[in-house]
Amino acid sequence: MSTPDFTLYALTAISLYIIGLYGIAVRRNMVRIVIGLEIITASVNLNFLAFTKLDQSLLPLAQYFVVVSTVIGAAIAGLSLMIVIQAYRHYGSIDAKKLSKLRW
Amino acid sequence: MSESWIILQPIIILFTGALLTPLIEYFGRALKFEKTRDAFAIIIFGLSLYSLLGIYEEVQRQGQLTYFLSPYEPQMGGVSFSVDQFSVFMALLFCLLGLFVSIYSVRYMEDDSGLDKYYSLLMVLVAGLVGISFAGDLFNLFIFWEAMSLSSYALVAFRKYRWEPIEASFKYLVMSTIGSLTALYAMSILYGLTGTLNISQLAAIIPTLKIPSQIPYLIIVAIIAGFGVTASIVPFHFWLPDAHPAAPSGISAMLSGVVIKAGVYVIARILFTIFNPIAFDFGTTLVIFGIITLSVANFMALLQRDIKRLLAFSSIVNIGYIIFGFGIGAYALNVYGTAGYSIATLAVMGAIFHIFNHAIGKGLLFLGAGCFIHEAGTRDLVDLEGAGKKMPWTGTSFSLGLLTLAGVPPLSGFWSKLFIILAGFTIPGNTFMVVTTSLVVLNAIFAAAYYLWLMQRLMLRAPKPKVERAHEVPILMVLPVVILGLITVILGLWPFEIMGFAEVATKSLLGLIGG
Numbered sequence: 001m002s003t004p005d006f007t008l009y010a011l012t013a014i015s016l017y018i019i020g021l022y023g024i025a026v027r028r029n030m031v032r033i034v035i036g037l038e039i040i041t042a043s044v045n046l047n048f049l050a051f052t053k054l055d056q057s058l059l060p061l062a063q064y065f066v067v068v069s070t071v072i073g074a075a076i077a078g079l080s081l082m083i084v085i086q087a088y089r090h091y092g093s094i095d096a097k098k099l100s101k102l103r104w
Numbered sequence: 105m106s107e108s109w110i111i112l113q114p115i116i117i118l119f120t121g122a123l124l125t126p127l128i129e130y131f132g133r134a135l136k137f138e139k140t141r142d143a144f145a146i147i148i149f150g151l152s153l154y155s156l157l158g159i160y161e162e163v164q165r166q167g168q169l170t171y172f173l174s175p176y177e178p179q180m181g182g183v184s185f186s187v188d189q190f191s192v193f194m195a196l197l198f199c200l201l202g203l204f205v206s207i208y209s210v211r212y213m214e215d216d217s218g219l220d221k222y223y224s225l226l227m228v229l230v231a232g233l234v235g236i237s238f239a240g241d242l243f244n245l246f247i248f249w250e251a252m253s254l255s256s257y258a259l260v261a262f263r264k265y266r267w268e269p270i271e272a273s274f275k276y277l278v279m280s281t282i283g284s285l286t287a288l289y290a291m292s293i294l295y296g297l298t299g300t301l302n303i304s305q306l307a308a309i310i311p312t313l314k315i316p317s318q319i320p321y322l323i324i325v326a327i328i329a330g331f332g333v334t335a336s337i338v339p340f341h342f343w344l345p346d347a348h349p350a351a352p353s354g355i356s357a358m359l360s361g362v363v364i365k366a367g368v369y370v371i372a373r374i375l376f377t378i379f380n381p382i383a384f385d386f387g388t389t390l391v392i393f394g395i396i397t398l399s400v401a402n403f404m405a406l407l408q409r410d411i412k413r414l415l416a417f418s419s420i421v422n423i424g425y426i427i428f429g430f431g432i433g434a435y436a437l438n439v440y441g442t443a444g445y446s447i448a449t450l451a452v453m454g455a456i457f458h459i460f461n462h463a464i465g466k467g468l469l470f471l472g473a474g475c476f477i478h479e480a481g482t483r484d485l486v487d488l489e490g491a492g493k494k495m496p497w498t499g500t501s502f503s504l505g506l507l508t509l510a511g512v513p514p515l516s517g518f519w520s521k522l523f524i525i526l527a528g529f530t531i532p533g534n535t536f537m538v539v540t541t542s543l544v545v546l547n548a549i550f551a552a553a554y555y556l557w558l559m560q561r562l563m564l565r566a567p568k569p570k571v572e573r574a575h576e577v578p579i580l581m582v583l584p585v586v587i588l589g590l591i592t593v594i595l596g597l598w599p600f601e602i603m604g605f606a607e608v609a610t611k612s613l614l615g616l617i618g619g
Contacts, residue, residue, distance in 0.1 A: 017289065024278060033278060040285045044292055051296025058299055065243055065295070069288065072250045076281055079254055083261055083274045090267045 009050030016043035030084045030094040034077060041073035108169045110162065111185045111238055113155040114199065118231035121148035122224040129220035142210040145223040149203040149230070156199055156234075160192050168612070170240060184302060186240030188612040190456070193605060194237040194369050197460060201361045201467050202230040204584040205354040208471050211578045212354060212478060222262060228255040229358065236366050242291045242301040245370065246284070253280055253334070256363055260351045272350035276343040280333050283340065287330025290323045294378075306378045320379060324386050327374050328393070335367025336420050337427060338397040345404075348416035349483065353474025356412060360419040361467035365459050368423065372430050372455075376613050381434040381448075382441055390431030391540050398424030398547045406554055410483045411473050414558065415466065418509065421551055422462040428544055429455025429524040432537065433614075436527070439534070447530050449610055454523030456613075457606040461517045461592070465508045468588035472502035475581055476562075479574035485558075490567030494574040497582050499563055501589030506559045508592040510552035515596035519603070521548060 016039055023036035045066045052059045084094055091098045125141055132140030163169060173183040206226065213219055232252025239245035257280070261273035295301050297319070298309045310320070333340040344364070348356045375386055401420035408414040433451040436444035475498045476491045477483055492499025508517035525548075528541025567574075576582060595602055 021282070024282065030274070037278065037281050037285075040282065044285055044288045047289060047292040048295065051292070054296070055299065058296070061301075062295070065292075068243070068247060072247070075250070075254055076277075079257055080274070080277050080281075083257075083270060083277065086261065086264050086270045087274065090270060 003054070006050055006053040009046060009053060013043045013047035013050055016040070016046065028096045030087060030096050031081075033096060034080045034084065037080065038073060038077055041069065041076070045069055045073075108162075108171045110155070110159055111169055111171045111187050112173075113159070114152040114195065114234050115231050115238070117148060117152045117155060118227045118234065121145070121152075122227035122231065125224045125227070126220045139210065141220050141223055142206070145206045145226070146203065146210075148227060149199060149206050152230070152234070153196070153199045153203055156192070156196055159187060160196065163187055163189060163192050183244050184240035185238045185244070186303065187238050188609075188615075189605070190369075190373070190609040190613045191237040193456065193609040194365070194459075195234045197365070197463050198230055198233040198237070198362050201358065201463060202226065204467065204471070204588065205358055208357075208474070208581055208584045209352075209354045211580045212474055213352060216263065216352075218262075222259070225255040225259050225262075226355075226358070228252075229259065229363075233362055233366055237369060240303055242294070242303065242306075242374070246288055246291065249284060249366075249370070252363065252366065253284060256355075256359060259355045260347050260359070262352060262355065269350040272343070272346040276347040279340070279343045283330045283333030285330075286326050290326035290330065293319070293323055303373075303377055307380075310378060311380065311383065320384060321386075324375065324379060324384065325389075328371060328386070328389065331367045331370045331374075332393070333367070334364060335371060335427070336364050336397075336423055337393050338400045338420065338424075341397070341401070341420050344420060345413050345416045348419070348470075349410055349412035353412075353470055353477065356416075356474070357467040357470035360416065360470055361463040364419060364423060365426075365463060368426050368430075368459065371427075372452075372613065376430075376434070376452075381437040385435075385438045387431050387433070387435030387438050388536075390427055391435055391536075392431075394424050394426075394428030394431050395540055395543050396424075397421070397427060398544060402547050402550055405551075409485050411476070411485050411488060411558075412470070412483055414485070414554075415469050415473060418469075418551070418555075419462075419466055421547070422458070422466070422509065424547075425521065425524060425544070426455045426458050426462070428540070429458060429527070432524070432528050432541075435537065436531075437614075440531075445614070447527050448614060449607070450523055450530070451527035452613060453603070453606050453610040454520050454527060456609050457523065457603060458517075458520035460602065460606070461508060461520050461595075464588055464591055464595075465505045465517055468501060468505035468585055468592070469509070471581075471585050471588070472498050472505060475577045475585065476502075476571075476574075478577055478581070480571045482570055485561060487568050487570040489561050489565045489571075490563075491571040491574055492563035493567055494571055495576050497576055498585055501582075501585045503559050503563055504589040504592055506555045508596070510555040511548055512552075514593070516592050516599060516602075518596065519599050 020036045020039035024033050048062045048065050052062050088094050128144045129141045132138055169187045171185045232248045235248030257273050257277045261269045263269050336344040398421055401417045405414055405417035429451050433448035436447040476488055480488055508515035511518045511521045528537050
């Protein structure tokens with residue numbers, strides 16, 4: 001039962017989530033947008049672990065969730081970087097502003 | 105309980121099929137018969153549909169099937185599957201459309217390369233969809249959700265030598281991933297508060313929690329916003345009008361027919377099962393989202409010249425009806441308590457029936473649009489005028505699809521809209537329900553106008569030069585379109601069987617409340 005630890009972890013998780021969203025909204029570089037997605041994945045994983053600071057009995061299942069969710073995050077990163085490479089082949093750039101033929 | 109492992113059959117069949125497809129492709133090349141993989145895909149979808157029928161009979165007999173996969177005890181909340189009538193209803197729909205799309209793709213996709221990957225991804229997509237409808241705990245649901253999403257991103261970008269699919273797929277990936285991670289964030293809070301993610305255990309624990317009343321609403325909003333991206337509720341719909349036209353037509357039919365329905369299914373399942381609508385007021389939010397979705401998408405659809413883009417906006421309109429139906433149901437339960445149960449049943453039954461009608465109707469329209477595009481080589485409505493005259497079978501079925509979505513009486517789309525609107529007008533004294541339902545009626549009339557206008561352009565006008573040399577598409581392409589057209593007519597004239605199924609599905613969704 002350590003509430004200050006929980007507050008620290010949970011606040012870090014929510015601020016990582018906001019940082020990730022900000023990065024996706026503001027950055028034009030497609031690789032940085034993918035990094036933004038990965039930051040959000042990390043924030044969700046951290047939030048699963050934050051609650052284990054309140055109650056140790058949550059730990060085993062939370063670890064399982066975090067491991068599987070990390071794998072899914074890697075799959076998302078892999079697929080999105082594949083799309084970034086294809087976009088680079090079409091436009092010679094990874095600037096998301098160049099992808100303006102469809103209204104973004 | 106030991107025989108309930110049959111729940112896993114369709115998922116295992118589809119994943120095994122996805123793994124074996126490259127091998128089958130190799131054998132097909134050795135035998136000099138390229139279509140082996142297509143035949144294999146059709147067999148796999150047929151097998152999974154057959155095993156689903158077995159599950160359907162079992163569920164009819166026992167009511168609900170549950171299966172625990174993990175070595176953990178169920179109390180610990182390991183991986184579990186739980187199947188009721190609503191799950192089977194959705195899973196049958198997913199597999200049925202998968203079968204039609206795989207038959208259609210035999211000829212439609214024959215000029216593309218890498219088709220073993222195409223069929224593998226299609227099988228993973230349907231396996232993910234079936235897994236979503238069968239999942240008994242939220243984390244398991246999330247895993248299948250990502251399997252479904254990742255394969256649909258890849259399928260949208262399948263023709264990667266063109267710029268449009270790449271752009272649309274990147275946009276879809278970024279928006280949908282933010283949505284699903286937001287929903288996972290909500291799940292992490294639920295897990296922290298309750299110590300389990302099992303849906304039936306959550307439903308039992310949530311009312312006993314002593315927490316500030318804002319926290320459940322925070323979770324509800326995150327769930328609606330998170331899964332609402334894939335369901336394309338209006339402020340989150342921006343990916344859809346780009347992804348649908350960019351994908352191959354068969355995949356557009358899958359996306360519009362079933363993938364966005366999976367979003368609606370998850371929202372309904374989580375909100376109605378975990379959060380009791382009598383205690384939590386999420387109905388108002390859903391009704392308002394439904395009205396905004398309907399109005400904005402109806403207006404946008406009028407501005408389109410691209411036939412698939414117009415159909416994409418019309419998909420958003422129909423998601424509006426479905427969300428509105430679920431919303432009216434939850435609102436009636438919240439305001440009138442158990443006395444509102446009959447209204448809620450009517451509204452939710454209408455929404456579930458509309459899920460079915462729209463999946464069949466919009467699957468038909470996208471496959472039919474694919475036939476026109478295949479012949480004319482353009483997606484521009486102005487160039488496609490009169491195409492229906494040159495291709496009578498496709499044209500007639502396409503018109504049936506437009507009429508069922510417009511809600512013309514003898515066809516099946518009429519019945520579901522009627523139920524939703526009737527439920528809204530049942531209590532004349534309630535201003536909120538009467539005003540919102542009137543808005544829905546206005547939108548339905550408005551939508552019918554542009555469906556008929558589209559039909560008139562395609563069927564009645566003189567053929568334009570680009571469609572002058574068009575003729576009827578190969579039998580394997582026109583067959584799924586005609587069968588889907590027949591389904592809308594048959595279910596319009598004899599809707600009682602499917603309405604009974606939708607009603608049982610509704611009762612299983614609202615199960616705990618009716619008592």
